[in-house]
Amino acid sequence: DEIHIYRFMEDCINELRLEYSKQNIIINYNNNINFNTKVIMDSQKIKRVIFNIVQNAIKFMNKDEKVLMIELREEEKINIRIKDNGIGIEKEQLSLIFDKFYRVDEARNTKAGGTGLGLAIAKQIVEAHKGEIWAESVLEEGTSICFTLSKVVNEGESHE
Numbered sequence: 741d742e743i744h745i746y747r748f749m750e751d752c753i754n755e756l757r758l759e760y761s762k763q764n765i766i767i768n769y770n771n772n773i774n775f776n777t778k779v780i781m782d783s784q785k786i787k788r789v790i791f792n793i794v795q796n797a798i799k800f801m802n803k804d805e806k807v808l809m810i811e812l813r814e815e816e817k818i819n820i821r822i823k824d825n826g827i828g829i830e831k832e833q834l835s836l837i838f839d840k841f842y843r844v845d846e847a848r849n850t851k852a853g854g855t856g857l858g859l860a861i862a863k864q865i866v867e868a869h870k871g872e873i874w875a876e877s878v879l880e881e882g883t884s885i886c887f888t889l890s891k892v893v894n895e896g897e898s899h900e
């Protein structure tokens with residue numbers, strides 16, 4: 741479906757804040773999205789992508805400063821970045837975390853829980869939308885998971 745991304749994200753952010761307010765987690769949000777910008781997507785699935793990434797960000801975040809940042813940039817594509825201030829991921833592992841069942845340092849991770857599927861599912865959904873997904877990280881400083889979505893190109897804007 742063609743979805744207004746501005747409105748979609750507002751709804752997502754509200755839902756996330758509601759869900760995580762009990763844990764005193766602060767979710768910062770900023771964007772430069774035009775009200776009219778549309779994206780062709782399955783909103784339920786993209787919501788799943790965002791929630792899977794946020795779930796990780798919260799699992800691995802700095803427990804003394806429970807803040808995460810969600811950023812949307814409208815350029816040629818829509819760029820979505822979910823950034824935490826957590827333990828980080830080593831360079832060598834950055835591409836592996838999107839593999840099925842892959843978990844950095846099993847031992848450290850058993851406490852955190854999970855099966856290693858969240859990011860594999862996210863990647864599969866983003867790629868089905870012809871987008872890209874990747875991770876950027878600095879150990880002990882934090883991680884950003886980023887993905888892109890294509891905009892609907894509006895040729896006949898003038899008739900509106």
Ligand code: ATP
Pocket residue numbers: 792796797800824826827828829837838842843844845849853854855856857858859860883
């Ligand atoms: P599941 O999502 O199935 O509950 P999971 O969270 O372990 O399990 P993924 O979401 O696929 O699995 O993440 C894979 C691994 O990548 C995690 O186990 C963790 O080691 C690492 N990882 C993912 N996100 C972060 C993050 N924000 N900070 C640090 N490590 C991360």
Ligand code: MG
Pocket residue numbers: 792795796854857858859
């Ligand atoms: Mg996960």
